[in-house]
Amino acid sequence: MKRLTLATVLLAVLAACNINIILPGTTVTVDGPGVESSVLGEGETARFSLYVGAAPVRIDAVDVTNGVAGSLLLRVYDGNNALFAQTVSRHYFIAPRPEIASEEAAALGITPSPYYSVNLPAGFGKAYVEVTNLAGEPTVVRVQAISRGEGVGTENAHNFNDDVSGALLYLGQLDTWTYTGGNATLELAGGETVHARAKIVRGLDTLAVLEPGEEFAGLQNGDAVYVQARGSGALAGFCDDGVGGNGICDDGIETGEYTLIVTP
Numbered sequence: 001m002k003r004l005t006l007a008t009v010l011l012a013v014l015a016a017c018n019i020n021i022i023l024p025g026t027t028v029t030v031d032g033p034g035v036e037s038s039v040l041g042e043g044e045t046a047r048f049s050l051y052v053g054a055a056p057v058r059i060d061a062v063d064v065t066n067g068v069a070g071s072l073l074l075r076v077y078d079g080n081n082a083l084f085a086q087t088v089s090r091h092y093f094i095a096p097r098p099e100i101a102s103e104e105a106a107a108l109g110i111t112p113s114p115y116y117s118v119n120l121p122a123g124f125g126k127a128y129v130e131v132t133n134l135a136g137e138p139t140v141v142r143v144q145a146i147s148r149g150e151g152v153g154t155e156n157a158h159n160f161n162d163d164v165s166g167a168l169l170y171l172g173q174l175d176t177w178t179y180t181g182g183n184a185t186l187e188l189a190g191g192e193t194v195h196a197r198a199k200i201v202r203g204l205d206t207l208a209v210l211e212p213g214e215e216f217a218g219l220q221n222g223d224a225v226y227v228q229a230r231g232s233g234a235l236a237g238f239c240d241d242g243v244g245g246n247g248i249c250d251d252g253i254e255t256g257e258y259t260l261i262v263t264p
Contacts, residue, residue, distance in 0.1 A: 022081045025049045025128060030057055034144035036064060040133040048131075048143045052124035056148040056169070061116045061131045065139035072141065073134055074116040079126035085118045085171055088134065119148065119169045160260065168194045168229055168256035177225040177260060184262050186219045188212055188227075191258030195230040198260065212258070219262070227258060 025047030028035050037046030050057075063070030068090075075086040120127060131141045148169070158164070161181030168175070168191065179186075188198040188210040198210040201224045208216040 022128065023047060025130075028129070028143055028145050030055075030145040031147050032145075034060075034062075034142040036140050036142045037131070039138050039140055040131075041138050042133060042136050045130050045132040046141055046143075048129040050127050050129065050145050052120045052122070052127055052145075054122055056122045057120045057124070058146050058148055059118050059120065059127075059129055060144045060146065061129070062114045062142050063133075063135075063139050064142050066135060066137055067114045069135075070114070070137070070139055071134040072116050073130075073132040074118060075130045075132075076118050076120065077128040077130070078124070079128075081128060084120075084124075084127075087116055087118060090114070090116055121170045121173070161262070163259060163261050165190075165257060165259045166227060168196055168227070168258065173228060175227040177227070179219055179223045179225065179262075180221060181262065182221065182264060184219045184264050185215050185217045186210070186225065187215045187261040187263070189259040189261055191227070191256065194256040196227055196256070196258045197230050198258075199226045199228075200224070201226065225260060227260075 026035055026037075026049070028048045028050040030050060030052070035048060040046060050059075059074070059076060061072055061074045063072055071088070073086065073088050076084050078084050116131075129143055131143060133139050133141065157176040157178075159178050159180045161179065164177065166175045166177075186198075186200065188196065189212065190196070191212050196212060200207045200210070200216055200219065202220065202222070207218060207223070210216060
């Protein structure tokens, strides 16, 4: 009891000195088995930690007890305990606007999934995951970290001279493409789910900014094409659990995908 009291006093002193206290939480191993919490009542939170190395990672949280009838808040923090992303939706990876919820996905005709997911880019390092039970019923939550598929990067920089595809999976992601072909027309296709846009730059000049479905007829060799989400980048990634039949966001399928179409 004395040891517990001293620890409590120490935490209070550190907090009073504005020293950030980061509790480690239960360790989750990337590509390892899922880790379950103890029983969480309404408003109670379980905390987990993991390390994201050379491969990007998708974090999945699921309400084990209540399934799709449950309601969770998934929050992911970086190594400094700063909020990176959060979601109360089974379909969007968002930050910091949890009010964008599953109703939007329902309007798109997407079947609810019990999984709440957030993508973390390669090299993210230490991450802390908090899952809060928002439902009135008690539950156990399970967290799992899964490496994303090969070729899914955080800051893509590639040359292209024909049709190419990419995916905006992470908050703030910027994909850079350099065109190496002859004069052509460029169209941005897809990317509606993350509100993508493509900026075409020649030297220091911005020639065009394309929304999905728009074209630019003056593409030339050496032009740079930057693709990212519009606005603050608060919305990233998309999940369609109907693909693959496993109830989990499948890599490269309906996850912020877009295509740059080249027509000579």
